[in-house]
Amino acid sequence: MNNNELPIALSNRHIHLKKEHIDVLFGLDHELTKMKDLSQPGQYAAMEKVDLEGKKGVIKGVRVLGPARNKTQVEISKTDSFALGIEAPVRDSGDLDGSAGLKIIGPKGEVVLEDGVIIAARHIHMHTEDAKRFGVIDKQVVSVKTKGKRAITFKNVLVRVNANYALEMHVDIDEGNAALVKNYDLVELVK
C-alpha cells in the first residue's frame, strides 16, 4: 500500500435502528444478534432484517446494523430510491432533518419513519495516526482516484478522523459499480 493509498468498501443498503424501533419491529426489549463484525470497531451486521416500503415499491430483507443508535437511519442508493419511489437526499451520516421517510416492516410490527432515509455521502474513516500520514484533518474534503477500465475521480469526499476508526473509504453500490471496484481495492487520496 503506497503512502497515499487506502482500501475502499461498498456499503449495501442497511438500517441503523433506535431502541424504541427495535422494540416495535422485533418485540419488546429484543436484543440484536451479532452476525459479524464490521471493519469499524464496535459496529456489526446483525442477523435481523427488515423490509422497506415506499410509495412505489418494497425492498425486502434489508440488513440491520448494530449497535442501536439514538436515531433510526436508513441508508440506500439512488437506484434503491427509484425502486421505492422516494426522494432520499445525499447526506452525511446523522444529518437527517428533512430527509426522506418510508415504512419499515419487521416480524413483530411496523414503523412509519417521517425522516431518516438518506443516500450516504461518500466518506473516508481514518484513525488519528492515518490522518497524520495523509496530512489531513477531521472534516477535510478530499478527492479519491480509482484505477482500471472505469477509473474515476470522486470529488467532495469527507474525511472523518477518530481514534476508534479503521482506515477505509465508504461508497454506496451505485458508486462502487460505476467505478467497477470491489471491497478492499486500493484507491488514492488526493488533496
Add this chain to the structure above:
Amino acid sequence: MNNNELPIALSNRHIHLKKEHIDVLFGLDHELTKMKDLSQPGQYAAMEKVDLEGKKGVIKGVRVLGPARNKTQVEISKTDSFALGIEAPVRDSGDLDGSAGLKIIGPKGEVVLEDGVIIAARHIHMHTEDAKRFGVIDKQVVSVKTKGKRAITFKNVLVRVNANYALEMHVDIDEGNAALVKNYDLVELVK
C-alpha cells in the same frame, strides 16, 4: 452551453436484436413498432419488451431498441449483472466476443444467447462539427467532469465521431446515479 460542455444521458438496460431473434421472440417477420425516437438519428425505442434470465434471477420488461442490428446486443449495468448472476464485461458497443450470455424470453419464444451481453463502456457521440469544436478525433479517449454534490471525473471516455451522431455522452444507470446526474445535465469534456 460553454465551449467544452455537452449534455449527458443515462442509458437504462436495453436490447438490440438481430432479425432472426426478432422472428423467434415475436413471431416470423415481426416488425418492431416505434414508440419514440432516440437522440441518435435513426435509433428508436420500440414498443416491444423482453425478459432477461440469468443463473440467479430474471429482469422483466427490458426495452427493445430499433432498428434491427447484425448481432444481438444486450446492455445492462453492473447492478443488473449481480441481479441476473452473470459476469458481463465492460465493453464498447459491438465488441461482443467472449462477453456474457443469458436467456431472452419473448411473447412467442426464447433465445439462448451465448454471448452479446455487455456493460456498455461510457462514451461520447459527436457530430463531425462538434469534434472540430472540441478539437478531438474519432476514438480519442478523454475525461469528463460532472458538477454538484457528487461531482466526479470519468476517465477513459471513448469519443465516437460521425456525421450521423448527435452530441451526447452516454453513461449507464450506475454511473449516472453515482454522479447524481439527470438526462441533459451538462458535463465538461477534458482532454
